[in-house]
Amino acid sequence: MKPGVGPFCFLGVQMAGESVIPIGILFSRSGPYAEPGQEGFDGAMAAIDEVNRDGTFPFSLDPVIRDPQGNTDRYAPFCREMVGQAGVRHVVGCTTSWSRKEVIPVVEKMDALLWYPCVYEGFEASENVVYVAACANQHLLPLLDYIIPRFGRDPLLLGSNYIWGWETNRIAREVVTHSGGTVLAERYVPIGDSDIAHLIAEIRAKRPDFILNNLIGSSSYAFLRAYHALGLEDPSFRPESRPVISCNLYEGEIADLGGAAAGHYSVSCYFQSLQTEENRLFLERIGAANRTQPVTAFFAESYASVLMIANAIRSTGADAIEPVLSAVTTEALPSPFGNILVDRRTNHVAMPAHIARAGSDGAFEVVHEAQSAIEPDPFLTRTRFGVPTNDQSEQDDKSGFLRVVR
Amino acid sequence: MTAGRPIPSFEGWRALVVHRPHANVDATLLQFERLGISAAHCWPEMAGDTGLSQWNVLVIDADMGYDGQFPWQPGAAPMPIIALIGSEAPGRVSWAMNQGADAHLLKPIGSAGLYSALVIARHSFAQRTALAGEIASLRMRLQSREALAEATALLMVRDNISSRAAFQKLRMQAMSERRAIELIAEELIAAVDLERKQR
Structure with missing residues (x-):
């Protein structure tokens, strides 16, 4: 271990009179899911920049950057290198669950923390991961709560062929069944595949009430474009009648899709278009007006992760993981998606869980602004599955879809 | 204190790990080596021409395994199965259960855990197989209950004896011929039928 960067060092290495703390940044900024990776990276770097410019932190953060380029097998060696050679104790990164699963054994063995800033399916709670990320009871369930009473309970489920799609669709199937509905079909396509004509044909034949889209990246874009074309041909497949709903569709993506995503729904802990004072201040701080890319939940979650790390190090005086973890479980910190503890x-x-409809201008219109946060229930052991009736849904609107049963 | 089970022997056992090349496979193969069990690995399909009978235990991947990966119906594997589970998502756990996993190990695979999984898998598989055999035999006997009642009645009328004596007669014959009483009953019914037709 390098001197001065171990778990018990006080405020990192002394460099030119200022203490410097290394922080790992592990996102794939190229490859099949480069876009969310880039947004996570940008969010982390914006927060590092903010901490380093802020005179109230008695240290600066030094990003140790690695780009696995979407190759799952590169995550663990990069993480090992960051922790073992660069003295990193905190790594912000990973987009897919596969990559996170590769990193977990490394951080668990080497006494480091992974800060995971990305919506995921749940069913995990590692002691060496901080999940600054919504799990299914914080995204899919409130989305179905909103959609089923408005559009019907017989969906068609789509997904990229890996765990995110499999598990999210499995949970959706359970909710639909508990609500008396029928899943008309459940289909998967390989990651990166954009041959989706057969899906459009099936949707046309089966006429689902809505389509749950768990496709990622290029497959998702190809699907949304093709479905848009179907809607132009046959008005009964327009979003007003049969919307596509997603838990992983973000600002940058709908901007790239132009009008093709317009009218479809997404759920997220954060939308750039949220009309709150804290969001206005956040966007001002990060200079959103000068950015070429929109600000997404991936950005906001990564940004919040770095600020949580920096604040915890400031209050505990070191970057050792146990005190940092203890600080973030006791001191709430304001973030673009509310106070986080x-x-x-x-x-x-x-x-x-805010719900928004994509506009043709590439921005989301928030149609349901949650008034409170939903407690995490990653194993869905405390969550009910049936979707409420219209009356209950209105009551839930007021309580912000608090679904966890205590 | 109850008497312990005998120390299980895995002498001559061969294991097949069906998992994509990964550090978890290396760790599993190393554990097999320490246990003195020769092991191989493949992905994604089991090589068909090498023959299934050479493997005594199969290690499968709950994360990336898929339906139709193995040349038997789900749950009908001819050997014990140990599932390697990385994601504890219910869909993946359920897939492993459908394959008939007798035991599991959580990833990442380290230097221990395989021995107990192996002992448990072997025991569960033996118990599962024995129970399936017993259920099949009980089901057959249940189906022949009617034949037994009919044969008893036939003997009562033909030999003018009590039901107890009739049943005893069937039982003695089964014992002396070392055959199931149900078979004796069915044969008797068939013989009486034939006699009636010939008259």
């Missing part, structure tokens, strides 16, 4: 039992955070 890490749940000690699960290492997840409570998050709001």
